[in-house]
Amino acid sequence: MASIPSTQKGVLIDKTGGTEVLQYKTDLPVPALVEGQLLVKNDYIGVNFIDTYFRSGLYPAPQFPYILGREAEGTVVKTGGGELYGLKEGDKVVWMADSAYAQYTAVPASKAIKVPSTLPPKVAAASLLQGLTALTLVREAHPVQKGDWVLVHAAAGGTGLWLVQLLKSIGARTIGTASTPEKVALALKAGATHVINYSDSDVRARVAELTAGQGVVAVFDGVGKSTFDLSLDVLARKGSLVSFGNASGAVPPVTITRLTAKNAKLLRPTVANYVATRAEYEAYSKELFDFIERDGLDARIHGVYPLSEVARAQEDLEGRKTTGKLLLDPEK
Numbered sequence: 001m002a003s004i005p006s007t008q009k010g011v012l013i014d015k016t017g018g019t020e021v022l023q024y025k026t027d028l029p030v031p032a033l034v035e036g037q038l039l040v041k042n043d044y045i046g047v048n049f050i051d052t053y054f055r056s057g058l059y060p061a062p063q064f065p066y067i068l069g070r071e072a073e074g075t076v077v078k079t080g081g082g083e084l085y086g087l088k089e090g091d092k093v094v095w096m097a098d099s100a101y102a103q104y105t106a107v108p109a110s111k112a113i114k115v116p117s118t119l120p121p122k123v124a125a126a127s128l129l130q131g132l133t134a135l136t137l138v139r140e141a142h143p144v145q146k147g148d149w150v151l152v153h154a155a156a157g158g159t160g161l162w163l164v165q166l167l168k169s170i171g172a173r174t175i176g177t178a179s180t181p182e183k184v185a186l187a188l189k190a191g192a193t194h195v196i197n198y199s200d201s202d203v204r205a206r207v208a209e210l211t212a213g214q215g216v217v218a219v220f221d222g223v224g225k226s227t228f229d230l231s232l233d234v235l236a237r238k239g240s241l242v243s244f245g246n247a248s249g250a251v252p253p254v255t256i257t258r259l260t261a262k263n264a265k266l267l268r269p270t271v272a273n274y275v276a277t278r279a280e281y282e283a284y285s286k287e288l289f290d291f292i293e294r295d296g297l298d299a300r301i302h303g304v305y306p307l308s309e310v311a312r313a314q315e316d317l318e319g320r321k322t323t324g325k326l327l328l329d330p331e332k
């Protein structure tokens, strides 16, 4: 095992704002460990929309300065003792916790999962947070059944492509939405039954046509503000509006009586609360890895950006220029 340096490269913010507040540093301290932690040397860092929320201030940062990033894949290079869930030095792990935008992260062992030897590290890196989000949404937020009509917004996005593929594996009939012909084609290839370009089509009319006027039993909506009303409108009676993100901005407060017309259910879940216990985290990760291997789910990687170019990565994600997963290479 190579020796561990005392300083490292990383990206932090000390105030909120646009991508200009992202500070790339080459002299951050490598963190010390406390009991129950692993020091992970990250190979690939996942970029997620939530990183932009912490940067912009939509979600409050726990402290300043704050190293951004919520997931990565890497190698355990040191352990802090205590309960380590069987993880040890040399293991390849994927993890979801704080401070991923760095070469080294002190990760609570409870938040790390061993990468199966059959899964390439880059695929594991591109799968965990968005894959677990999609899996827990279709299992728990609205347990989707074979034959169900469902709608997925931003179907060619990182989380959207996982949803589309998992829903196909379950046997659901998925209507996707996307903003360009290229994204429409990609979501169809991933297994959506129909994909509507919501830049130039009447989504309400098209959903009514496809579902013989019934609507969909669930909408998975990570777009938020700009799609909320549409999502409620295309629901079937007793359907579930699963609002799980704010890509277009946060959904304003909702008058609860708006749900009455259809006896609709409204949920605002986060993946962290579905994988809160070690048993849940391990079981869902195993199910996700099994899906990838058994059903050939594709962890589509949009690109691997140098960590030093994190601003470009976030601008591409926020600018709707990407499809699938964005990764950062901490060595560059």
Ligand SMILES: NC(=O)c1ccc[n+]([C@@H]2O[C@H](COP(=O)([O-])OP(=O)(O)OC[C@H]3O[C@@H](n4cnc5c(N)ncnc54)[C@H](OP(=O)(O)O)[C@@H]3O)[C@@H](O)[C@H]2O)c1
Pocket (backbone or CB within 6 Å): 047, 048, 049, 050, 129, 130, 133, 154, 155, 156, 157, 158, 159, 160, 177, 178, 179, 180, 183, 222, 223, 224, 226, 244, 245, 246, 247, 248, 249, 269, 270, 271, 272, 317, 318, 319, 320, 321, 322, 323, 324
């Ligand atoms: N609740 C959770 O636990 C959880 C976990 C993971 C992700 N999420 C949420 O899931 C959503 C998707 O995240 P992701 O990382 O997978 O991103 P992504 O879907 O790869 O990118 C966002 C997509 O949203 C669409 N979009 C529509 N209006 C937009 C706007 N005004 N600005 C930017 N994008 C817009 C774009 O697709 P089109 O161009 O096709 O419209 C864009 O490509 C985010 O809201 C994120 O917060 C939530």
